[in-house]
Amino acid sequence: MIEFFEQLSQQRKELIDALDKNQGDINLDIFEDFYPDKAHFVYELLQNAEDAGATDATITLKKPLCIFRHNGTRKFDENDVRSITGIHNSTKSQSPDTIGKFGVGFKSVFVYTISPIVRSGDISFKISQLIVPELIEHDPEIGDDTVFEFPFNNRQKHPEEAYSEIVDGLDDLAETTLLFLNNLETIIWKVGETSTGKILKHYHSDHHVEVVKQIDGETTDSSHFLK
Numbered sequence: 001m002i003e004f005f006e007q008l009s010q011q012r013k014e015l016i017d018a019l020d021k022n023q024g025d026i027n028l029d030i031f032e033d034f035y036p037d038k039a040h041f042v043y044e045l046l047q048n049a050e051d052a053g054a055t056d057a058t059i060t061l062k063k064p065l066c067i068f069r070h071n072g073t074r075k076f077d078e079n080d081v082r083s084i085t086g087i088h089n090s091t092k093s094q095s096p097d098t099i100g101k102f103g104v105g106f107k108s109v110f111v112y113t114i115s116p117i118v119r120s121g122d123i124s125f126k127i128s129q130l131i132v133p134e135l136i137e138h139d140p141e142i143g144d145d146t147v148f149e150f151p152f153n154n155r156q157k158h159p160e161e162a163y164s165e166i167v168d169g170l171d172d173l174a175e176t177t178l179l180f181l182n183n184l185e186t187i188i189w190k191v192g193e194t195s196t197g198k199i200l201k202h203y204h205s206d207h208h209v210e211v212v213k214q215i216d217g218e219t220t221d222s223s224h225f226l227k
Contacts, residue, residue: 004078005135012132039169041109050181059189068148075121085131109150112162117149175199175213175221
């Protein structure tokens, strides 16, 4: 694994050097403008959790960073590392029910951070310069979960602004977000030390699905669907 990361990192750095030589003609910062929706990356991460077979996903938002965690059984492998650090490529199949896929869409996290961290299985790495993966020390406390960390360190986006935008994005999460995700049953988000949101999916029968949104324990939305 160390050899894989060293080789991929070197390949990516060579690409960065080539882009630097074409400065003014090619600019990777354009990825920040592809997805103007607030906190679009949340949908990318929910789709990753779904693809990994997760039933529960948790988003923790603090002033300095955002943490996304899920209990999917499928862990990151070398192909996933290539995909998440690549440009417009993915290991995921395209489907009408797909929210998003790693590729250009994931690059929207760089609106808020310049050094996202991924911890999954035995792989823990940081992404720098949009496309360069770097191995970091593994954190045994995450257990079998997959964890993404996004420190608010993009100088073009003040941490307070990043925090506020993601809060708005989480508030706008509709209960129907879970409807076409077959594996995910619960999405929980925690904002600071006081506020908690939750979206739950209940199967009343094989064809009758209820999705519920709760804020601080109070139900704010509930919808029933026949599938």
